[in-house]
Amino acid sequence: MRLFPLEEESSLSSLYGSKSKLDFILMYLKENPNQYYHGEMFDMSQSKVSEWVSYLLPVLEASLAKMKVMPQSGYCYRQRDKEVDYLLVDVTERQVVRDVDPDNQKEFYSGKKKLHTMKNLAITDQDGYIEFISESYMGSVHDKVIWDQIEIKMKDHNLLADLGFAGIEKNCPNAILPFKKPHNKELTQLQKQVNKAIGSARIRVEHAFSGVKRLKIIRNKIRLKTYQVRDRVFKIAAAL
Template identity: 35%
Template sequence: MALTYKKLSKYPHSLRRLVGIELSQLNAILTSLTPIWSKHLRNSYDRPGRYYKHDLGSMVSLLLIYYRSYTTQEFVGYLFDLDKSNVCRIIKKLEPLLATILPIPDKRILTKEEVSNLIIDVTEQPIERPKQGQEAYYSGKKKQHTVKKEIRIDQDGTIVHVSATYPGRVHDFAIFKQEPPPPSDVPIWADAGYQGIEKLHKSACTPYKSSKKHPLCAEKKTYNQVLASQRVLVEHKIRSIKVFKIIGNRYRNKRKRYDLKFNIVAGLVNLQNGLSLLKRAA
């Protein structure tokens, strides 16, 4: 028997493991998305006679299960009794609509009133070997072809900024310099990949690096420990993002919609963190 939202909602614990969010959060998404979806159907340019076999709740569940498991669309089609072409079309239709209501990180310059502290880090995801420009995407650290994104979170654990997508060869600090600069008087907590950031941002903190000839003293070791205890929050957020295997596993899709997918996942993590859905006119 095919999966449906009605069946899944009877088992909240199982639904949480399948789609990655709580039933109450899924219901909130459906409440906000229903008028937008209705408007989309009224203005749709689909050919006459086109209809959707499942209700909106089942289709959103389908998309989230695909994000959560990142199995093939053909397999997801078997679960929902759909052809893989229908699965692809549903995902393609829902993604931009879902992005309008999720608390997705903003790409504008943040003000001091909005953030009092910033914790930054770069996450790296393996991709299929590109047909062209392979060298630019090869990461010497991961020993494979990857793409990178910088994530900035505030003191409450909210993802406030996600960078553009960069090839795996680009250094973490180079990504920071190409993104909108944070407020100059807001403290930044960064890892060793951001050595030299103090020249651009006086309130930035990075760990001390040791060597065989210059080991760290006890004071510097304590400083590094305190900094790591502050930075662990962003590591937890990256882990929450990678729970959705479409970001955690090797990315197989075309990268044309990668930014959209990543932002949706970041919005889902912010929703789990207690942020409210955005209100959009139907």
């Protein structure tokens, strides 16, 4: 995959050739290094690392889109013409640096994780292939609120979700959620078996998130600060 035409590039470039650029940006995503350290690896200054990261991320995103491996994204999901048994939906969170602004701190604070995070909703098939990634949301936003802001156009396939999406069955008749334990009562044996079956099937979406989090820039705290860059990095990670 050629990221930069050699004939338009000076041989004095700090990253000459497509291979060096691809090595640079993939290693950055995989290891999530301090930019000063990454600069030492590639014999350049920290500021030059920042410049290359800013330039190469959109180039990599465009290249992955051209290769048709980017999942759908945005605020509308249209199921593709692909044979599937069922679909799964879940939300994943990743840690971000705490904002200096107190109001922003509250927006990014996730009560579930007890950390400052960003969230993305994902829809996968039964094999764990990520079909759709939502826009990124601040950690304080509830999973169901994210769902409500997305237009879902599905065929007649079942959609497995967890109790964080309670209520989606009202506008998504094919949604299947586990039974919630009644107050001061116990679930029946049949309900427990149904919940176990749903949990066994839903492990696929967790495996999908685990695959994305092989990149340390997703698994660990991301130090890149702008919303656009954080959002782009997650979509690139999903494609990779």
